[in-house]
Amino acid sequence: GAGAGAGAGAGAGAPFDPKTRYKTNTKDLWYSPIFQRLTDMEPPKMPAGGFCAEEMGLGKTVELLSLVLCNPAPPLESPSPSPPPAAPGAAAGSAAAAEPATTSTYLSSGITGKCRDPSKLVKSRATLVVCAVSLVGQWVAEAKAKLANADVLNIHMYHGTNRCRDPEKLAKYDLVVTTYATLASDYGGKRKGKNAADAPSTADDNDLFPPLGQIQWHRVVLDESHTVKNPRVAHTMACTALKSNLRWCMSGTPINTDVTDLQGQAQFLRFSPLDEKAYYEPVRSAIMASSSSHSYEPMHGDYYARFLSIMRRVVVRHSKKQTTADGSDLLTLPEKDEEEVAVTLPPSERKKYTELYTTAKKAYDLFRRQGPECVARNYLQISSLLLPLRRMCSGGTLSEKDLSLDAHAEARRRRLEEIQSGVSRSPKEKKAAAKVAPVPPPEPGTECPICMDALENPLRTKCSHWFCEECIDGVISSLPPGAARKCPLCRSLIKPEELAPPMTDAEMKAAATAAEREAAEKEAKKAEKAKASATDSEVPRPPAYVGEAKLKCLMDELKKMQKRDPSSKALVFSQFTSTIEWLKQRLSEEGYGYRYINGAMPLRQRAKAIEAFQGDPPTTVFLLSIRASNCGINLTAADHVFILEPALNPSLDDQAIGRAWRMGQTRKVTVKRMYVKDSVEERILELVKSRKQDGSG
Known part of the structure; x- marks a missing residue:
């Protein structure tokens, strides 16, 4: 069958249909086909755009390039009071068919969001794409490879230390590609002393952040939009603060782990009620109930049916196994075989694994004896017990630190005593946010203990632990107001305004130059000592x-x-x-x-x-x-x-x-x-x- 269509605006079949407006002597009533009742509540604004959730490998990038070409912005000098017809060949269920191509309609509908002085915005007919750093070059390469005339789109990469910061110049391109990290850096967020955990979902303080926030874009697209699933981290707030007529979330997996992954994306889309945290708890319960009974009927409550009805109107989704109306394959791909390969550890590796497993099990049992609530509250610490075991299974050369389960044993012991005694430490009152001096960067190959991957936009706590910016921001923002903010590893108190970025190459060079004189004497002493013991060869310490x-x-x-x-x-x-x-x-x-x-x-x-x-x-x-x-x-x-x-x-x-x-x-x-x-x-x-x-x- 055909893919789900995407809605744009409160049109026919939307949650609140303006065509079914009823007047009484005292108030206006609206009929909602989803909630199936008359209501006098204010109709929520629908997103101008939606989710492009094509399955991985179905050409979301090509689809977006096609959308840019077949549904361009109207000339800035001509407001185009009525929307033009859909682009030739735009099929139902495609992004081009779903997206209205008029500027004036949505500028007047409030879709652009709050802005202190909209008259200062630089008007643009361009599309802004926000993506991961690994995809910036691919966007440009795909455009050159797929377009018959590579010059038909004037593309600009907004990335790097020497990037153009003039909104007037950026507004003249057809397609501007930037990264989430670059956007968050320009936005400011925590760097300006803003605490992501206490920030509102719409951050007005940086509403006109330069230069991208000072442009009224025709269209903004978030590639791999599940990146903004947390609505309270800096890069999500930066994306939300952008001004545009049309907004699209592109991801083959908009929901990664939980339905609440949609909240940050819905916040960007200006999509009520999915941009509100309170909406998701009954939806999650209904979905879990439906899943456990292997039934997707609304027998478990209206929330599940309503959620599906809303999503069907804003999602474009096709899968690789889908067929057209005549039964032919929507896409023919080569065969794919999947196989699981079991590996048996030799006796020496099995012995070491058993030792680690026994130690980890004892540590976990300490938490388990305190009850399920204790386990839930200390999820990150418990997950860290698996890390050495998983490292060992993966293999490679590992140090004592890599395999250590006892490094934070004292912190775990103090935490358990704290739980058992019912004492909870409260954080000190925040001091005025001070600029945090950069610190020497982490050693090459250092991994974030939360996502267990290479550090991306690393930040260091006062207790000298490194985390990805997104990971540590997510941990901090997930805590309830007033809760003590502690390092996920050692449980030391941390302050968001004290998270330190690594030094740049220039800062490292300056610091090295300043320390040269002091180091010269030490080096001379080391040289004398080395000369005296030249015959003594040091035996390198073997890996653990x-x-x-x-x-x-x-x-x-x-x-x-x-x-x-x-x-x-x-x-x-x-x-x-x-x-x-x-x-x-x-x-x-x-x-x-x-x-x-x-x-x-x-x-x-x-x-x-x-x-x-x-x-x-x-x-x-x-x-x-x-x-x-x-x-x-x-x-x-x-x-x-x-x-x-x-x-x-x-x-x-x-x-x-x-x-x-x-x-x-x-x-x-x-x-x-x-x-x-x-x-x-x-x-x-x-x-x-x-x-x-x-x-x-």
């Missing part, structure tokens, strides 16, 4: 553990792949830097050409790595961080996908597979998920399968 069982299995799989077809290429996804570093060395030793990207890699290096893999036959393997590199990237040169660790969120796997199994793929795709038998990885696989069977995954 080297796990190779799974990685050797992967190397065997790569050899089999090459033997079957020398032209085959593989994507290898892992959550851990230690695993990828081991593979880098071993792949070179075995003669494999490879490329690698992670969340901390600069834009140009990412683009070069992707281009080399796609176009260079000797480059056989692409190593990727599953969280930082699994969205939006087109890697159809690969016909094999290896996922080295099972993910609790199955959408991460789907996104990873979608890098190869997508439009443009001409070969059969083989997917292999690797896991260690009789380990936490096997239990995670079983959990994910049970969730999918229950319909809640």
Whole structure:
């Protein structure tokens, strides 16, 4: 059947239909086909745009480029009082058919949101695309590759330290592409002393932030819009503050883990009531009830039916398995095989794993004995107990710190005493927000302990722990008002205004220069000492553990792949830097050409790595961080996908597979998920399968 259509404005079939307005002697009444009753409440404004939620690999980027071309903004000097007809060939259920192409209608309807002085906005006919840093170059490359005339769109990348900051110049382009991090940096947020946890959902303080917030865009598109699922972090508030006539959320997985993932996206779309937190609790309960009974009927309450009715009117969604009205396939893709590869640990690795598991189990039992509420409140600490076990299963060269379960044992003990005694520490009153001096950057390969991936926009707490900006902001903003804000690892009190960014290269150079004189004397003393003991060779300290069982299995799989077809290429996804570093060395030793990207890699290096893999036959393997590199990237040169660790969120796997199994793929795709038998990885696989069977995954 056809995909779900997208609504734009309160038209026919919308939650409140202006065509069914009834006047009485005292008030106006509206009939809602969704709520099935007359009401005198103010009709909520519907979004001008919606969700483009095509399944991964169905060409959302191409669809958006088509939308820009076939539904352009009217000339700025001509307000176009009535909307033009739909673009030729725009089918029902497509973004082009759903989107009204008039500026004046939505400028007057309040869709642009609050603005202190709208007259200062620079009017533009351009489309602004906000995406992950890894996709900026791909947007430009896709436009050049797919457009018959590459010059038909004037495209600009707004990114980097030397980016153009003149709104007048930016407004003259047809398509401007920027990143969430860049937008959040311009917006200010926490850097200006704003506490994300206490900020309102619509941040008026930075309403006209330069330069992107000073432009009245024709259209704003959030690529991989699930990035803004948390409505109270800086980059979500920045996206919400943008002024535009039309707004689109693009994501194959708008709901990653929970229906509340929609709140931040709905906030950006100006979509009531889905932009309100209170709306989701009854919806979540209704969905859980429907899922547990394997029935999707409204017997579990009207909330579920209402939610579906609302979403059908604002979502464009097609899947790879969908068929047209005549029964033919909507899209024909090559065959895809999926296989689970079990890995058995050798006795030495099994012994170490058992030791770690026993220690972790004892720590977990301390929390469990305090009851389920204690477990729920300390979810992050309990999850951290699994990290060493998962690292060990993945493999690579690991240090004592990587495998340590006792590093925060004292903090856990104090926390449990606090719980048992009923004492809760309250945070001190906030001091005036002071500019936090940058600190030396984290060591290469440092991972965020929350998302367990390479750091992206890192911030350091006073207790010297590094986190991704989005991760630590999400933890802080999820706490109830007045709750003590504590480091997720050591439980030390933290203040949002004291989170320190890493030094830039220039700041590092300046700091190094300033310290040269003091260091000179120390270096001289070290040189004398080294000269005196030149004959004494230092023995390097061996690593605490080297796990190779799974990685050797992967190397065997790569050899089999090459033997079957020398032209085959593989994507290898892992959550851990230690695993990828081991593979880098071993792949070179075995003669494999490879490329690698992670969340901390600069834009140009990412683009070069992707281009080399796609176009260079000797480059056989692409190593990727599953969280930082699994969205939006087109890697159809690969016909094999290896996922080295099972993910609790199955959408991460789907996104990873979608890098190869997508439009443009001409070969059969083989997917292999690797896991260690009789380990936490096997239990995670079983959990994910049970969730999918229950319909809640």
